[in-house]
Amino acid sequence: MLRKRWRVLRYEEGNAAFNMALDEAIADAVAFRVAGPTMRFYGWRPAAVSIGRFQKLEEVVDLEGCQRLGVDIVRRSTGGGAVFHDQEVTYSVICPDDMMPADINEAYREIGGWIVNALKFLGIEATFEPINDVLVDGKKISGSAQSRRKGIFVQHGTILYDIDHAKMFSVLKVPQDKLDAHSIGEPVERVTSVREQKKVPWEYVAAAMTNAFIMNREWYAGDITTDELTRANIIAKGRYGNRDWTFER
Amino acid sequence: MAGGKTLVLDLECQEGSPVGLRISGDFFFHPEEGLERLESFLVEIKAWDLDGAEDRIAKFMQENGFRSVGFAPSDLAYLVRGLRC
Numbered sequence: 001m002l003r004k005r006w007r008v009l010r011y012e013e014g015n016a017a018f019n020m021a022l023d024e025a026i027a028d029a030v031a032f033r034v035a036g037p038t039m040r041f042y043g044w045r046p047a048a049v050s051i052g053r054f055q056k057l058e059e060v061v062d063l064e065g066c067q068r069l070g071v072d073i074v075r076r077s078t079g080g081g082a083v084f085h086d087q088e089v090t091y092s093v094i095c096p097d098d099m100m101p102a103d104i105n106e107a108y109r110e111i112g113g114w115i116v117n118a119l120k121f122l123g124i125e126a127t128f129e130p131i132n133d134v135l136v137d138g139k140k141i142s143g144s145a146q147s148r149r150k151g152i153f154v155q156h157g158t159i160l161y162d163i164d165h166a167k168m169f170s171v172l173k174v175p176q177d178k179l180d181a182h183s184i185g186e187p188v189e190r191v192t193s194v195r196e197q198k199k200v201p202w203e204y205v206a207a208a209m210t211n212a213f214i215m216n217r218e219w220y221a222g223d224i225t226t227d228e229l230t231r232a233n234i235i236a237k238g239r240y241g242n243r244d245w246t247f248e249r
Numbered sequence: 250m251a252g253g254k255t256l257v258l259d260l261e262c263q264e265g266s267p268v269g270l271r272i273s274g275d276f277f278f279h280p281e282e283g284l285e286r287l288e289s290f291l292v293e294i295k296a297w298d299l300d301g302a303e304d305r306i307a308k309f310m311q312e313n314g315f316r317s318v319g320f321a322p323s324d325l326a327y328l329v330r331g332l333r334c
Binding site: 052053054055056059060077078079080081082104105131132145146147148149249 | 254257271272273274275276277278279280281284316318319
């Protein structure tokens with residue numbers, strides 16, 4: 001399982017449609033065996049809300065708030081919930097699915113363990129919480145979403161570095177049943193960030209994530225290929241930047 | 250749902266009869282494209298009027314290699330039961 005070398009891409013920032021399209025372009029490249037298993041670390045400029053593949057946009061996103069604050073919106077190809085991407089590090093793990101546990105929940109647990117290790121490197125004690133969260137003192141600091149298509153495993157997720165609570169809850173709507181399910185009164189009480197736990201520079205988070213992800217794995221520092229970049233731009237335009245896709249549900 | 254995921258069903262009606270069903274929420278469904286087929290299947294079998302919908306849903310998902318995370322066929326059967334226009 002660990003015999004394949006991982007390509008590790010350096011941290012880059014992109015807009016919402018491009019970020020999602022690049023994950024898909026890389027997955028295509030891995031599917032066609034022109035790229036090996038890949039880890040990617042990235043940020044979002046401008047800040048953005050990504051919603052799960054099956055969510056109803058207007059129920060979980062404050063469209064007016066997004067417009068007012070210049071926050072992008074994108075529908076992911078993966079399931080899961082709405083996420084506000086601002087001060088965080090996002091990762092993607094893209095590989096042939098035989099490199100990951102066949103069981104979906106086990107795969108979440110596997111990469112959840114990498115995130116727990118990354119936080120441990122920063123001196124933060126965290127726990128993996130099924131299905132797809134990592135918590136610190138019962139508050140969410142990281143979430144992930146997974147997909148398997150054409151024999152390719154894709155999981156992307158985030159570690160929150162810092163939170164502008166006012167901005168976050170100006171762009172996200174949290175359904176009451178979600179709050180009830182977590183027995184928490186206010187959405188702001190449900191999330192935490194690295195900065196709330198430990199005053200470390202942002203660069204430490206990116207480094208800790210990279211170190212935790214490559215631990216005990218063969219890897220090399222690689223680049224996005226021209227083909228992947230070209231394909232990502234086409235996918236961004238045709239799908240993730242397309243209003244029909246965003247408003248699909 | 251147990252585990253904290255949300256599952257919402259919307260019934261589309263025409264002249265008082267169900268013609269479509271939309272499943273939404275923050276769950277996971279693999280492969281993602283399969284959810285639309287499940288929605289069509291529920292309409293086809295008129296799941297809202299059906300006894301034993303859970304078994305039919307579970308069988309359909311199994312035969313097609315569909316997997317859900319965050320809800321089970323029993324959750325879907327429970328929600329769909331008795332839906333009316």
